[in-house]
Amino acid sequence: MPFVVKKLQRRYRIIHFSDLHAALCSFRHGGLFDKRLLGRLNFLLRRRHAFRAERIIEAAKVFASLQADLFVCTGDLTSVGDLEEFALGERLLEPILELANGRFVYIPGNHDAYIQNKDCRKALEDTFYRLNGKSFQLHDLPLRQVVGPAELILCNAARPSPIYSSNGAFSNNGWERLENLLHAPKSTPFRLLLEHFPTLDAAARPLSWRRRLKQAPALLKLQQDNHFDALLCGHIHRPFVLDPPHPRIICAGSLTLHDSFAIIDLDPETNSIECTIKTLSQIQPQP
Numbered sequence: 330m331p332f333v334v335k336k337l338q339r340r341y342r343i344i345h346f347s348d349l350h351a352a353l354c355s356f357r358h359g360g361l362f363d364k365r366l367l368g369r370l371n372f373l374l375r376r377r378h379a380f381r382a383e384r385i386i387e388a389a390k391v392f393a394s395l396q397a398d399l400f401v402c403t404g405d406l407t408s409v410g411d412l413e414e415f416a417l418g419e420r421l422l423e424p425i426l427e428l429a430n431g432r433f434v435y436i437p438g439n440h441d442a443y444i445q446n447k448d449c450r451k452a453l454e455d456t457f458y459r460l461n462g463k464s465f466q467l468h469d470l471p472l473r474q475v476v477g478p479a480e481l482i483l484c485n486a487a488r489p490s491p492i493y494s495s496n497g498a499f500s501n502n503g504w505e506r507l508e509n510l511l512h513a514p515k516s517t518p519f520r521l522l523l524e525h526f527p528t529l530d531a532a533a534r535p536l537s538w539r540r541r542l543k544q545a546p547a548l549l550k551l552q553q554d555n556h557f558d559a560l561l562c563g564h565i566h567r568p569f570v571l572d573p574p575h576p577r578i579i580c581a582g583s584l585t586l587h588d589s590f591a592i593i594d595l596d597p598e599t600n601s602i603e604c605t606i607k608t609l610s611q612i613q614p615q616p
Contacts, residue, residue: 339598341477344397346590347525347563348583349385350440351418352408382421384585384609389424391612395592399476400429403563403581404438404487404525406456415441415452419459426460434481435460436470438525438563439495442487471507478597479519482510482557486542487525495564497526498543511556518597520557527562527580528552531569540564552576559602561593568606579604 392400402422407414426433441453457467465472470485484507486497499507511520526542528535528549535541542548552560559577568582568589582589588609595602 339596341399341479341595341597342395342397343399343401343521343561343593343595344392344395344590345401345403345561345579345581345593346388346584347403347581348405348438348566349382349402349418349421349585350405350408350583351382351414351421381585381588382417384588385421386424387588387609388584388590389428391609392425393428394612397592398432400425400433401523401561402433402435402460403523403561404436405440405563405583406435406438407441407443410441410443410449410453412448412452415456419456422460431462432476433460433462434474434483434523436483436523436525437467437485437487439487439490439497442489445489471503471510473510475517478517478595479521480515480517482507482520482522484522484524486544494539496539496541496543504544504547508551511551518600519559519595519602522548522552522557522560524548524560524562526564527578528560528576529571529578530565531567531571531580533571533575536565549576559593559604561591570604570606572604577602577604582606 406418435457437453437457443449454467467485470483472483474481474483484499485503486499488498490496524542526545528542528545530536535545551557553576559579561579561581563581563583565580566583566586568587568591569580570591571578579591579593581591584590590607590609592605592607593602
């Protein structure tokens with residue numbers, strides 16, 4: 330088990346952030362003739378001044394004051410899934426990883442699985458392995474982990490997609506394994522699904538075909554049938570929370586674009602989940 334499970338307390342706190350999009354416009358490892366070229370042009374023309382990597386360093390100082398039990402990143406560590414971007418993203422996360430002290434979970438986003446290139450794929454797999462404390466491999470997902478009063482179901486629907494698309498889909502085998510995990514009885518008060526793609530947007534509507542998760546309707550049905558309590562996701566850069574009577578969806582937004590993150594408090598005594606969306610500027614960091 331990658332986490333030390335504490336004695337249950339009244340509140341178990343999760344800091345949830347997403348969509349860092351660490352970017353380097355380098356062609357040392359190719360990318361002139363695949364989707365990476367378009368992604369780099371998009372970064373240079375539209376995103377370069379909006380996504381501020383220094384916010385990750387600032388986040389570590391802010392997070393230190395929040396007394397969290399677990400830190401969760403739901404994908405898009407990189408901009409185009411390049412080797413150097415994974416290395417940069419991992420370096421930028423070092424202060425948060427030090428703060429987390431092994432209590433850190435990362436799942437991939439669509440930008441991390443940008444193309445089907447063996448070197449980029451290996452960089453994703455290696456980075457995933459290290460960020461998750463060398464406790465399991467990317468091919469082990471979907472995977473169940475128990476932390477405090479919660480079961481985490483770690484998922485990976487990120488896959489290379491055409492230039493015009495940023496959608497996701499589980500493999501047939503991955504979906505079957507996920508269904509089996511979700512149909513099993515819960516062993517803890519809470520079951521949280523960690524997946525990059527939300528099943529609904531902030532207005533509780535399905536995402537467009539270009540951005541949606543292929544199995545979103547089936548996943549929504551599983552949540553409505555109480556097979557899990559909340560979906561933690563990213564992908565949509567503006568944060569939002571859907572609460573009951575809608576299926577509970579917690580989208581942390583983009584930490585580096587909107588400096589947003591979510592504070593999720595689990596209370597096993599009252600069986601309640603409280604979520605607050607915050608920005609870094611709202612909280613006074615520790616000196």
